[in-house]
Amino acid sequence: MRYICALTIAGSDSCGGAGVQADIKTMSALGVYAASAITSITVQNTMGVQAIQAVKPEIVAGQIKAVMDDIKPLAIKIGMVNDKATIQAIADTLKIYSPNILVVDPVMVSTSGSMLMQKDALGVFCSNLLPMATLLTPNIPEAEVLSHTKISTAEDMDIAAKRILELGCKAVLIKGGHLEGGKKIDKLYTSEAEPATFVHDTIETRNTHGTGCTLSSAITSFMARGQKMTDAVAYAKEYLSKALEAGKDIHIGEGHGPVDHFFNPEKLMTL
Structure with missing residues (x-):
């Protein structure tokens, strides 16, 4: 008997609402x-990111190898990768293990608007890491960068998704949270089937720090638990909506606060 395990490869958020801290909270809650x-390592709070210090690529690769060789996670999530050397190190290391489930959240801009990926890293990301992804989970601004497409409507999302799929990932979930309206529409695209659409009511709150990290980690968790991708996305969307609702009126920090990851935590599951 062993725990169902997932690995997050991501940056640290000193205020605990996003990054590897949000990933660990989400996975644990599920x-x-x-x-x-x-x-x-980032210097940040709910108001924004003040500084970023990259971990040496060989240390990042060493962490991945240590976990993969010993813990053997069933699924992997990749979040913020800041520079091209680290992206290359991650891609080279994961190629050794050929993970069955690799969810990549292309974190480029923080909730507060801070740039989180160096400009010269994008090409390496698209050519070396993105094609390995089982699922890519960009928000609207990130999908615009990856597809070179302006997205203002759900139809624009379709065009952008087609272009992103051509880069080599198996599936792409474009998160429509940046589109105006009373409903939030996310769409899951693959090359084999019609898009799956997920619609949720807009929750009025400023506590949206780390929502992208939380969603991608929740998807990773549900896929590690054996759910098919479409179901995993649906369950993850429901989890995030409830976490947003539970934490919408909480005051932590003077900017964008976190969601309530532990509104209904589950016990650790085993195989």
């Missing part, structure tokens, strides 16, 4: 044992 490989 009954999944969380291991981590930290790619960078």
Whole structure:
């Protein structure tokens, strides 16, 4: 008997609402044992990111190898990777293990608007890491960068998704949270089937710090638990909506606060 385990490869958030901290909270709340490989250390709070210090690529690779060789996670999530050397190190290391489930959240801009990926890293990301992804989970601004497409409507999302799929990932979930309206529409695209659409009511709150990290970690967790991708996305969307609702009126920090990851935590699950 062993725990269901997932690995997050991401940056550290000193205020605890996003990054590897949000990943660990999410995975733990969903009954999944969380291991981590930290790619960078950020100086940040709910108001924004003040500084980023990258971890040496060989240390990032070493963390991944240590976890993969011993813990053997069933699924991997990649969050913030700041520079091209680290992206290359992650891609080279994961190629050794050929993970069955690799969810990549292309974190480029923080909730507060701070740039989190160096400009010269994007090409390496698209050519070396993105094609390995089982699922890519960009928000609207990130999908615009990856597809070179302006997205203002759900139809624009379709065009952008087609272009992103051509880069080599197996599936892409474009998160429509940046579109105006009373409903939030996310769409899951693959090359084999019609898009799956997920619609949720807009929750009025400023506590949206780390929502992208939380969603991608929740998807990773549900896939580690054996759910098919479409179901995993649906369950993860429901989890995030409830976490947003539970934490919408909480005051932590003077900027964008976190969601309530532990509104209904589950016990660690075993195989």
